[in-house]
Amino acid sequence: MKINVINPLTKESLYDIEPIQEKELEEVYDKAKSIQKKIASLSVKDRAKEIVKISDYLIDHHKTICDRVVSETGKTTFEALSNELFGICDTIDYYRDQAEKILKPQKVHTSLVLMGKKSRIEFDPMGTVLIIAPWNYPLIQCFVPSILAFLAGNAVVYKPSEITPLKGLYEEILDGAGFMKDAIQIVYGGKDTGAALIEQKPDKIHFTGSTRAGKQIMEAASKNLIPVDLELGGKDPAIVFEDVNIEKTANGLVWAAFTNAGQSCTSIERCYVHESIFDEMTEKVVAITKKLRLANPDCENCEADVGCMTAEFQLKKVEEQLKDAVGRGAKVHCGGTKVEGSMIIPPTVVTEVTNDMDLITEETFGPILPLIKFSTEKEVIEMANDSEYGLSASVWSKDLKRADRVTASLKVGNVSINNHMLT
Numbered sequence: 339m340k341i342n343v344i345n346p347l348t349k350e351s352l353y354d355i356e357p358i359q360e361k362e363l364e365e366v367y368d369k370a371k372s373i374q375k376k377i378a379s380l381s382v383k384d385r386a387k388e389i390v391k392i393s394d395y396l397i398d399h400h401k402t403i404c405d406r407v408v409s410e411t412g413k414t415t416f417e418a419l420s421n422e423l424f425g426i427c428d429t430i431d432y433y434r435d436q437a438e439k440i441l442k443p444q445k446v447h448t449s450l451v452l453m454g455k456k457s458r459i460e461f462d463p464m465g466t467v468l469i470i471a472p473w474n475y476p477l478i479q480c481f482v483p484s485i486l487a488f489l490a491g492n493a494v495v496y497k498p499s500e501i502t503p504l505k506g507l508y509e510e511i512l513d514g515a516g517f518m519k520d521a522i523q524i525v526y527g528g529k530d531t532g533a534a535l536i537e538q539k540p541d542k543i544h545f546t547g548s549t550r551a552g553k554q555i556m557e558a559a560s561k562n563l564i565p566v567d568l569e570l571g572g573k574d575p576a577i578v579f580e581d582v583n584i585e586k587t588a589n590g591l592v593w594a595a596f597t598n599a600g601q602s603c604t605s606i607e608r609c610y611v612h613e614s615i616f617d618e619m620t621e622k623v624v625a626i627t628k629k630l631r632l633a634n635p636d637c638e639n640c641e642a643d644v645g646c647m648t649a650e651f652q653l654k655k656v657e658e659q660l661k662d663a664v665g666r667g668a669k670v671h672c673g674g675t676k677v678e679g680s681m682i683i684p685p686t687v688v689t690e691v692t693n694d695m696d697l698i699t700e701e702t703f704g705p706i707l708p709l710i711k712f713s714t715e716k717e718v719i720e721m722a723n724d725s726e727y728g729l730s731a732s733v734w735s736k737d738l739k740r741a742d743r744v745t746a747s748l749k750v751g752n753v754s755i756n757n758h759m760l761t
């Protein structure tokens with residue numbers, strides 16, 4: 339079945355994608371298998387030279403590439419450039435210099451019972467890596483994992499989201515850059531295509547997306563014992579202590595809650611503020627938020643700070659969570675209702691929320707920032723850890739000893755201090 343792709347800002351229909359047929363899937367994997375031998379035969383240094391071609395191309399063609407990303411995601415041009423393009427180029431710069439060191443064989447200590455023997459760890463390619471991506475960062479979610487898999491000697495099969503497939507753009511970048519042919523192959527389609535790609539038994543799966551789909555993918559992968567990386571949802575807490583610089587911190591919170599219209603796995607979804615500065619911080623956050631310029635469906639090229647929601651189903655979810663919270667006493671300070679006839683939800687700051695609201699327990703993935711009061715360090719650690727999620731978090735304080743202590747108590751994968759979303 340054809341899938342129609344739209345521009346979420348203008349609602350214009352852009353094109354259809356046709357999911358790949360099973361016979362073609364086999365051909366994709368055959369090609370991957372054969373090119374992988376060539377990739378593995380290259381030195382890591384030569385593979386590193388190959389990936390630089392991609393960043394060179396991205397820099398030279400950033401304008402047209404950003405325009406394509408904007409037209410399918412509804413994010414702002416600045417977000418496409420800073421969050422996606424710069425992110426890829428920065429990763430390439432880093433691994434260009436570090437890959438050889440990271441992948442070289444490592445000497446390891448041999449235990450006493452193996453006296454007289456020597457041990458080392460070697461990093462071998464796995465084979466074909468299947469990468470399945472979501473719609474919120476379609477460019478970086480393709481190139482960062484693909485480049486890392488390639489550097490480690492693997493061939494890549496990449497399936498973008500059916501909501502933002504950027505049809506033809508990946509191929510244009512790879513071909514235009516003169517990147518090794520077929521080392522990264524693109525396969526279009528929805529979740530059935532994703533499932534069919536897993537049936538073909540890749541040697542490894544790197545999945546980024548919802549927790550719901552992550553569970554299905556882990557189950558499908560387990561049938562053939564395929565190793566999986568799962569990068570799933572989040573409900574990130576930010577903890578703000580009483581000694582922070584109000585203005586600076588408020589700017590940081592607003593950015594981390596509303597960049598990409600809140601559609602970031604590690605955006606701030608719960609912000610705990612010390613009671614002694616709660617009113618002042620709320621006032622400042624609301625004042626900064628109200629100044630943000632919204633995207634305009636009638637003027638695609640007008641400058642904006644906040645874009646629109648990318649997917650209709652996500653917009654409905656955000657609206658439902660907000661409606662439920664307001665119905666149960668939450669107070670909306672700004673934003674709160676969709677711009678009529680559009681997919682734009684103005685950045686929304688909410689207080690008077692409780693821990694039994696979906697807005698506080700479920701991933702929202704939209705431009706909503708709930709502010710919650712706390713009084714003691716112990717209490718706020720408990721509140722932050724009281725979640726099914728544990729992707730990332732942030733702690734804001736001038737007292738770096740306290741920040742380190744709180745950081746160590748948070749049950750999350752990654753914590754930033756006096757910043758957010760650094761991964």
Ligand code: NAD
Nearest residue numbers: 471472473499528529532533547548551554569570571603
């Ligand atoms: P999604 O899980 O619906 O889809 C993600 C991808 O998986 C799509 O390409 C989809 O076609 C495919 N897919 C879905 N079900 C599948 C199945 N059963 N088998 C194979 N493929 C399947 O997620 P989404 O709505 O596109 O993205 C939003 C989610 O992604 C949010 O939960 C967000 O937090 C998460 N995310 C996480 C990170 C991270 O690094 N942790 C980064 C970005 C987004």
